[in-house]
Amino acid sequence: MEVIKSNTTIQALQTGIGILEVIAKHDKPLKFSEIAELTNISKSNLYKYLNTFIQLGFLYRDQDKGTYELGSKLIEFGMIAADRENVVERITPYLREISKHSSCTVTYSIWTSNGPMIINIFNSFQGINIGAQVGTILPITSAAGKIFLAFHDHDIIKEWKEAEFKKLSPAEKEKLENELEHIRRSEFSFAKEPIIASVSSVSFPVLNFKNNLLGAVAVVGFSEQISDDENDELNVFIKEMRRKINDIFGH
Missing domain, CATH: 3.30.450.40 (GAF domain)
Structure with missing residues (x-):
């Protein structure tokens, strides 16, 4: 996942939106390991992004399957x-x-x-x-x-x-x-x-x-x-x- 650096943008926000775009472009919910592979973000940082998005309602995590998909707030x-x-x-x-x-x-x-x-x-x-x-x-x-x-x-x-x-x-x-x-x-x-x-x-x-x-x-x-x-x-x-x-x- 490419993030364009600029003095007029917030890089962390670009990264977060990039994660959402990766999940949105797939026809099925994704596991943590799949998101990590697609985004090339370290597991520790990726966990923080995903956990934040879940709390905000931007993502939903299926507890049984361990998969992530777009949440109700984005809808x-x-x-x-x-x-x-x-x-x-x-x-x-x-x-x-x-x-x-x-x-x-x-x-x-x-x-x-x-x-x-x-x-x-x-x-x-x-x-x-x-x-x-x-x-x-x-x-x-x-x-x-x-x-x-x-x-x-x-x-x-x-x-x-x-x-x-x-x-x-x-x-x-x-x-x-x-x-x-x-x-x-x-x-x-x-x-x-x-x-x-x-x-x-x-x-x-x-x-x-x-x-x-x-x-x-x-x-x-x-x-x-x-x-x-x-x-x-x-x-x-x-x-x-x-x-x-x-x-x-x-x-």
Whole structure:
């Protein structure tokens, strides 16, 4: 991990943020030894940084596995930044209505440097495992992932797209690319079991008056609840909620 020395910056702060960036860029929680190897920081100093971040809520340590991952405080900061247009507050009543009507989980995701991340989950029926939680980075094959692929600025998502496409077979890449035109036209996407078996999802973009993507709403449920038929009763209801949400932001 490279730290640039300068008389106008605080080197220790650079080092600390560098540690957070290393952890953030990995798809899985990291052990102490892995962080030490990736950062080349002495174990005694690294322990002090990690312990400080845990106390501040910037990192979370799983006591059983001994692994570190981003903490609730960073997610909170991200939500504050994402809420500059009061998006979450303004759409929450509609997301709760969708969850209540569908008996499914509803998520709201925003773009981060690591890809689309869930920042809110609404569930009228607690205890259903949808294979995701607040802070989850979504794959490109998820319904919400497809929304970001279809609507977000190409230059911004370029690195994420390249990294995600490396995980796909040629046939999967072609299928995904072929879906994009329809997703852009219909403002609606579907994904069958992208994260966990028997759980599928539909998603739609939240767009403002400039047609810029603010985030993606996804309705997640058991595969028998979620249909790829846009004329399905639930999908018709979801599209009506999409219209009401996007009307708020002038789209």
